[in-house]
Amino acid sequence: MQQYSDERQARKQYVHHRQVRVFSTIAAILVVALVVSVFVFFHTIGKSNADVPQAQTNYGAPLVCATNDPKKSPVAYMQNGNVEVNVLNGTKAVGLARAVGDALVNRHFNVSSVGDFTSRKVERTTIYYGMNNIAQAYTVYSNFTDAKLVMDNRQDGVVSLVIGSTFNDLTKKGATPAAGAQIKNIKGCTLPSKVDQAKLPQDFRQPKK
Structure with a gap:
């Protein structure tokens, strides 16, 4: 035991x-x-x-304010249907421009064309616009969480959206500002009246001079 x-x-x-x-x-x-x-x-x-x-500070890119004078009536977000956008794929992902374009069409944007950008190595989704379509650019911008705004010397009202590799998805519909809501200037932006248009980057859609 x-x-x-x-x-x-x-x-x-x-x-x-x-x-x-x-x-x-x-x-x-x-x-x-x-x-x-x-x-x-x-x-x-x-x-x-x-x-x-x-x-x-717009991921390092110069940023132009939505309004010229904060004391005057601010510029408002536009109706999506009044914003013409061409969507370009800046990545190696096949069909990405078409997919994003379709998503914007579902939000009633006027998507005039989709295609490939000149580079397939774009990192940050970029919204190109000109002095004549600032409100349109901010309206598109409000639908993205990771994009940057770049003003070039284009004269028309078309916004060019170049999808980069950081793109994941559009901002949820409920989180986007309503048409007619006031666009607030982002801290550190340059007033449009202070922009030297002669020094703006060339519109990439135009042949290089």
Whole structure:
């Protein structure tokens, strides 16, 4: 009987020691995971904080205000049907321009054409517009969460939307401003009256001079 009791006690001790080793290993893994998570978390925060100024300033591109004089009646978002857009695919994803174009048509935008951009390595979705269609550009812009606005020297009212690799989806319909709502100037933008139009980038749709 004593031998049986000793064997049972030995088994209990073995199981206990084994459990201690298992729990100790799990605890060590959790500690390592916690340390890695904290490092990644703070590294990400640091990176995000570094990126905030760029995101707030149109991803580094010069930004033109929607209105010339804040004291006057602000420009309003337009009816989607009054905004003409051509959609271009700046990525290697086949059919992306058509898909985005169809999505904009479903939102009643006047999509005049879809096709491929001159480059298939565009990173940031870009909305090209001119001095004569600022309100149209901001109306398109409100339907995207990751796009930037770029003014060029185009003279017509067409907005060119070039889809980049950062594109994921359109802004949810309920989150877009209603037609007629006032467009607020973005901090750091340049008033249209202060823009030197002679220095604007050339309209990429035109032959290079």
